[in-house]
Amino acid sequence: xxxxxxxxxxxxxxxxxxxxxxxxxxxxxxxxxxxxxxxxxxxxxxxxxxxxxxxxxxxxxxxxxxxxxxxxxxxxxxxxxxxxxxxxxxxxxxxxxxxxxxxxxxxxxxxxxxxxxxxxxxxxxxxxxxxxxxxxxxxxxxxxxxxxxxxxxxxxxxxxxxxxxxxxxxxxxxxxxxxxxxxxxxxxxxxxxxxxxxxxxxxxxxxxxxxxxxxxxxxxxxxxxxxxxxxxxxxxxxxxxxxxxxxxxxxxxxxxxxxxxxxxxxxxxxxxxxxxxxxxxxxxxxxxxxxxx
Amino acid sequence: xxxxxxxxxxxxxxxxxxxxxxxxxxxxxxxxxxxxxxxxxxxxxxxxxxxxxxxxxxxxxxxxxxxxxxxxxxxxxxxxxxxxxxxxxxxxxxxxxxxxxxxxxxxxxxxxxxxxxxxxxxxxxxxxxxxxxxxxxxxxxxxxxxxxxxxxxxxxxxxxxxxxxxxxxxxxxxxxxxxxxxxxxxxxxxxxxxxxxxxxxxxxxxxxxxxxxxxxxxxxxxxxxxxxxxxxxxxxxxxxxxxxxxxxxxxxxxxxxxxxxxxxxxxxxxxxxxxxxxxxxxxxxxxxxxxxxxxxxxxxxxxxxxxxxxxxxxxxxxxxxxxxxxxxxxxxxxxxxxxxxxxxx
Numbered sequence: 001x002x003x004x005x006x007x008x009x010x011x012x013x014x015x016x017x018x019x020x021x022x023x024x025x026x027x028x029x030x031x032x033x034x035x036x037x038x039x040x041x042x043x044x045x046x047x048x049x050x051x052x053x054x055x056x057x058x059x060x061x062x063x064x065x066x067x068x069x070x071x072x073x074x075x076x077x078x079x080x081x082x083x084x085x086x087x088x089x090x091x092x093x094x095x096x097x098x099x100x101x102x103x104x105x106x107x108x109x110x111x112x113x114x115x116x117x118x119x120x121x122x123x124x125x126x127x128x129x130x131x132x133x134x135x136x137x138x139x140x141x142x143x144x145x146x147x148x149x150x151x152x153x154x155x156x157x158x159x160x161x162x163x164x165x166x167x168x169x170x171x172x173x174x175x176x177x178x179x180x181x182x183x184x185x186x187x188x189x190x191x192x193x194x195x196x197x198x199x200x201x202x203x204x205x206x207x208x209x210x211x212x213x214x215x216x217x218x219x220x221x222x223x224x225x226x227x228x229x230x231x232x233x234x235x236x237x238x239x240x241x242x243x244x245x246x247x248x249x250x251x252x253x254x255x256x257x258x259x260x261x262x263x264x265x266x267x268x269x270x271x272x273x274x275x276x277x278x279x280x281x282x283x284x285x286x287x288x289x290x291x292x293x
Numbered sequence: 294x295x296x297x298x299x300x301x302x303x304x305x306x307x308x309x310x311x312x313x314x315x316x317x318x319x320x321x322x323x324x325x326x327x328x329x330x331x332x333x334x335x336x337x338x339x340x341x342x343x344x345x346x347x348x349x350x351x352x353x354x355x356x357x358x359x360x361x362x363x364x365x366x367x368x369x370x371x372x373x374x375x376x377x378x379x380x381x382x383x384x385x386x387x388x389x390x391x392x393x394x395x396x397x398x399x400x401x402x403x404x405x406x407x408x409x410x411x412x413x414x415x416x417x418x419x420x421x422x423x424x425x426x427x428x429x430x431x432x433x434x435x436x437x438x439x440x441x442x443x444x445x446x447x448x449x450x451x452x453x454x455x456x457x458x459x460x461x462x463x464x465x466x467x468x469x470x471x472x473x474x475x476x477x478x479x480x481x482x483x484x485x486x487x488x489x490x491x492x493x494x495x496x497x498x499x500x501x502x503x504x505x506x507x508x509x510x511x512x513x514x515x516x517x518x519x520x521x522x523x524x525x526x527x528x529x530x531x532x533x534x535x536x537x538x539x540x541x542x543x544x545x546x547x548x549x550x551x552x553x554x555x556x557x558x559x560x561x562x563x564x565x566x567x568x569x570x571x572x573x574x575x576x577x578x579x580x581x582x583x584x585x586x587x588x589x590x591x592x593x594x595x596x597x598x599x600x601x602x603x604x605x606x607x608x609x610x611x612x613x614x615x616x617x618x619x620x621x622x623x624x625x626x627x628x629x630x631x632x633x634x635x636x637x638x
Contacts, residue, residue, distance in 0.1 A: 184376070184378070186374050186376055186378040187378050187380060187381075189345050189365070189374070189378065190372075190374055190378035190379075190380075191380075191391070192344075192345070192364065192365040192366050193343055193344075193345070193365045193366070193368075193371055193372045194366075194371065194391055194392030194395070194439065194440075194443065195366045195392050195394075195395030195396060195443070196366055196391070196395055197364075197366055197395075200395065204380075204391070205380060208382045209381075209382065
C-alpha cells in the first residue's frame with residue numbers, strides 16, 4: 001500500500017479520533033468525577049498523590065433517581081413515536097415523489113428541503129406563534145366558532161412529538177426516496193402479471209426492497225430525536241421529560257458537569273444498540289437486493 | 294376456438310399512435326411472432342394482452358372472455374419480461390412460487406407445481422439460489438418457470454432472446470419451440486429479429502407504425518408477401534420499381550421488360566420482387582440480364598454476389614459456395630425463371 005493510499009484511509013480515522021474519540025474520552029473522564037467548587041468544576045482524575053480517582057456515584061444516581069430513569073424512558077418513547085409517525089408520513093411522501101414524472105421530481109425534492117433554507121430555531125419559534133393559546137390556529141378556530149376556548153396545543157408531549165416529526169421529516173424522506181427511486185417498475189408489473197393485487201405487490205416487493213431506506217431513515221430521525229433538547233424545551237413545556245433537557249439543566253443550572261457527562265455516556269450506550277441492530281438489517285437487505293445489479 | 298382475440302385495438306401515448314386498429318386471433322398451441330422495427334407497437338400490443346396497458350379502443354378477449362379492462366392479476370396469461378424481472382430478494386423457488394400464492398392452491402400442490410416447473414426447465418439444482426447468483430441464461434429459465442408454474446392459457450414473451458449471446462440464443466430458440474409443443478399452449482413472442490421469428494413461429498405478424506401489415510406462416514410471408522413493405526422486411530430480397538405495360542412489367546433498374554402478367558392496368562407503378570436464391574448465373578434461363586460482379590460477400594455456406602447491370606441496377610444473388618461463385622469484376626449473365634418474379638402493388 002502506497003503512503004498516499006494510507007493517508008487517504010487514515011484521514012477519516014484521524015477526523016473521528018480528533019472530533020469524536022478524544023471529546024468522548026474527556027466526557028467519560030468527567031463522568032467518573034465529582035462536583036467541586038473549582039475551575040473546572042469537578043475533581044481531577046488523579047489526586048495530588050497521583051492516585052486514580054474513579055467514582056461511579058453519578059451512574060448509580062442515574063439509575064436510582066426515578067427522574068433520570070423517567071427522562072430516559074420519556075426520550076425513548078418520544079423518539080420512537082416520532083420515528084414511527086415520520087415513517088408513516090414519510091413513506092407515502094417518498095413514494096409519491098419517486099413515482100412522479102421525472103420533470104417534477106427535482107422540484108418536489110427541492111420543496112422538501114426548502115425549510116432548511118431558514119434557521120431551525122426560527123421555524124420552531126414560528127410553531128410557538130401558531131400553536132400557543134393566543135396563536136393563529138386558536139384565533140382562527142375561535143373566530144370561526146369551532147371552539148369556545150383556546151385548545152391546549154402547546155406545552156404538551158404531543159406538541160414536542162409534532163415538532164420533532166416536522167423538523168426531521170426530510171431525513172426520513174430522502175433515504176426512502178433514494179431507495180424507492182431505484183425500484184424497477186417492471187418488478188411490480190411482473191408481480192401483477194403473476195396475480196398479485198397492487199396492495200400485495202406493495203407488501204411483497206416494494207416494502208422488502210425499501211428496507212435499507214427504512215432503516216436509514218429511522219436512524220436519521222431516531223438518533224437526533226433521542227437527544228433532542230430544543231424542540232421539547234420550546235414546544236413540549238415543563239411536563240415533557242426528555243434526557244436532553246435534564247442534561248442541559250444539570251450542566252448549566254446545577255453546574256453538575258460530572259452527572260451531565262454520565263448521562264451523556266449512558267445515552268450513547270442507549271443509541272449504539274438500535275444503531276447496530278438497524279445497520280445489520282440494512283446491510284443484510286442491501287446485500288440481498290443489490291448484489292444483483 | 295381462439296385463445297386470444299384482439300379486435301380493432303388502438304392505443305395512443307399522448308399524440309403518438311402506438312397501435313392502430315389491430316385485430317389478431319391466436320389459436321390454442323400457436324406460436325405467434327410479432328415482428329417489426331423498434332417503435333412499431335409490438336410490445337404495446339403484447340402489454341395490452343397482458344393487461345399492463347389499457348387500449349383506447351377495441352376489445353381483448355382471452356379464452357372467450359372479454360378482458361379488455363381486466364387488471365393483469367386477473368388474466369390467465371403470463372408474461373416473460375425482457376429483463377426477466379426476477380424478484381431480487383427471493384430465491385429461485387420463492388420466485389416460482391410467488392404466482393401460486395395468489396391462486397387458491399393448497400401448500401402441497403404449490404410445492405409440487407414449483408418443483409414441476411423447475412424440473413421442466415432443469416433448474417431444480419438452483420432452487421435455493423438468489424437471482425444474482427445465476428447467469429443470464431439461468432435467470433431466463435427461472436423467469437420462464439415462474440410463468441409456466443401458473444399454467445397460463447398463453448405465454449407472452451417480450452424479446453426473450455435479446456439478452457443472450459448467439460450460441461445460447463439458438464439453443465433457447467429450439468427449447469422454446471420444444472416447450473411449446475410439449476405444453477400445447479399458445480406462445481406469443483415479440484421480436485425485431487426476422488431470423489428469430491422465422492425459426493420459431495408458426496405464424497408471423499409483421500407490424501409497422503402500429504399496424505399489422507400481414508399475418509401468415511413464415512413460408513407464406515416469404516413466398517407471397519402482400520406488400521412491398523413486407524417483402525422488404527421479411528427475408529433477403531431484390532426489390533425494384535416497375536411500371537406495368539402491355540407486354541409485362543417494365544423494370545428500369547434491369548433495363549428490360551419482364552414478361553410477367555400481373556392483371557393490373559398499364560401505367561401502374563408496382564414493385565418487382567425477386568428472392569436472391571431464385572437467381573443463378575445461367576444465360577439460358579427464361580429471363581436473363583448481363584452485368585459485372587461488383588462485390589462478393591462470403592458467408593460460409595453461401596455467398597451473396599452483387600451484380601451491377603448496365604442501367605445501374607444492383608442484383609443480389611445468393612449461391613452456395615460450391616466453386617461456382619464468380620470473382621469480383623467478372624462479366625456475368627444472371628438468369629431466372631418467370632415464375633420467380635413477384636409483382637406487388
